[in-house]
Amino acid sequence: MRDDPELDTDDRALIDKLRALPPEGNEPDWDQLAAAIRAEVGDHAPRPWWRNWRWIVPIWALATTATVALIVLRHERPAPPTHEHAHKIQRDPGVSAKPAPAMWLDGEELDLDDVDEPALDELDLEARAALSPEEDVTGGILPVADYGWIDTLDDDAIERAEDWLKRKRS
Amino acid sequence: MQALALPALLERVTDTLDPDRELAERFRSGDRSAFDAIVRRHQKGVWRMVRRYVRHDADAFDVTQQVFVRAFKGLASFRGAATVRSWLYRIAINCALSWLRDHRREQPAEIAEDSLTAMPVAPANIASDQDGTRLRAAIAQLPPKQKLVLELRVFDDLSFKEVAELADCSENTAKVNFHYAVKRLRDILGGPDAR
Numbered sequence: 141m142r143d144d145p146e147l148d149t150d151d152r153a154l155i156d157k158l159r160a161l162p163p164e165g166n167e168p169d170w171d172q173l174a175a176a177i178r179a180e181v182g183d184h185a186p187r188p189w190w191r192n193w194r195w196i197v198p199i200w201a202l203a204t205t206a207t208v209a210l211i212v213l214r215h216e217r218p219a220p221p222t223h224e225h226a227h228k229i230q231r232d233p234g235v236s237a238k239p240a241p242a243m244w245l246d247g248e249e250l251d252l253d254d255v256d257e258p259a260l261d262e263l264d265l266e267a268r269a270a271l272s273p274e275e276d277v278t279g280g281i282l283p284v285a286d287y288g289w290i291d292t293l294d295d296d297a298i299e300r301a302e303d304w305l306k307r308k309r310s
Numbered sequence: 311m312q313a314l315a316l317p318a319l320l321e322r323v324t325d326t327l328d329p330d331r332e333l334a335e336r337f338r339s340g341d342r343s344a345f346d347a348i349v350r351r352h353q354k355g356v357w358r359m360v361r362r363y364v365r366h367d368a369d370a371f372d373v374t375q376q377v378f379v380r381a382f383k384g385l386a387s388f389r390g391a392a393t394v395r396s397w398l399y400r401i402a403i404n405c406a407l408s409w410l411r412d413h414r415r416e417q418p419a420e421i422a423e424d425s426l427t428a429m430p431v432a433p434a435n436i437a438s439d440q441d442g443t444r445l446r447a448a449i450a451q452l453p454p455k456q457k458l459v460l461e462l463r464v465f466d467d468l469s470f471k472e473v474a475e476l477a478d479c480s481e482n483t484a485k486v487n488f489h490y491a492v493k494r495l496r497d498i499l500g501g502p503d504a505r
Contacts, residue, residue: 146485146489147489147492150496151492151493151496154492154495154496154499155464155492157441157445158445158449158460158464158465159464159465161442161445161446161465162442163358163361163465164358164361164362164446165361165366165367165370166367167354167357167358168357168367168370168371170350170353170354173353173357173371173374173375174346174349174350174353176371176375177349177353177374177375177378177379177382178346178349180375180378180379181345181378181379181382181383183342184342185337185338185340185341185342185344185345185386186382186383186386187340187386
């Protein structure tokens, strides 16, 4: 206050007088006042209410993040099969370990591995010629998985095929 | 190195500005004795401030006690935006004004009962007492804001920053109010009598 340039000498003198004034009233016994305050407030320092809950926010944030991460990861890729699941797949009766029969001919199973290649080629050529003698068939005559082509044969073709089979038997 | 030194420097500066900061921190961390230290350091200032509002010493005692009880409850959540002293004085002003509102009818107009039991005035002090009475009467004539700023600055020895916080105004406004208060006091007291 002494360095305040806005105050002149008279101002400072007045302020000094004010400061020299005795305090109003009779001051109490300070020890008594301190003891009274201590008795009033007790011996334990209060804690702010949020101190007891200060872990709630981080724990809540962590739990939420973990939940969201779990949901996202579970939806991203299917879970790998468990050991028990793998056994179940192996035991599935729909899947057979036995190889499918190669071919049936005249009510008997024909193992193509036992038939020699030239004989098969000859049989193939004969079949082609019987089905369409005027047509030059270059591809395979029997579709592997579909016998629907039989429905497309006309009467003459079926008749020629039957004749060929009769000749074969004899 | 500088990055590490800067916060420490700032903390030191803040501690210098508010010597009670460390006590408040200790209290917040559960050290009950830190509050006793705050009481011992500020009870006198708080009582004197309260006594300027409340006429009876006994009432000032009770209000001061109430101020520190409130401070005890609130110190744990005190953020340190102001100094502990100005925060305490703010509570003191609020408590005193609240007490005045509650006891408006009980306040005697002129004669306080303490004046009956006060220490007798020695003849040598009569002149200075009359001077003091005149000064106090002059202060009482100031507008409320100027009176508050003057008292906080002169009697409580607060900085203008603290005065501004308590008077709810800017630091500049506090300074202006203070200078107006001084000039006005001189006008009220009259030129040569003011000396």
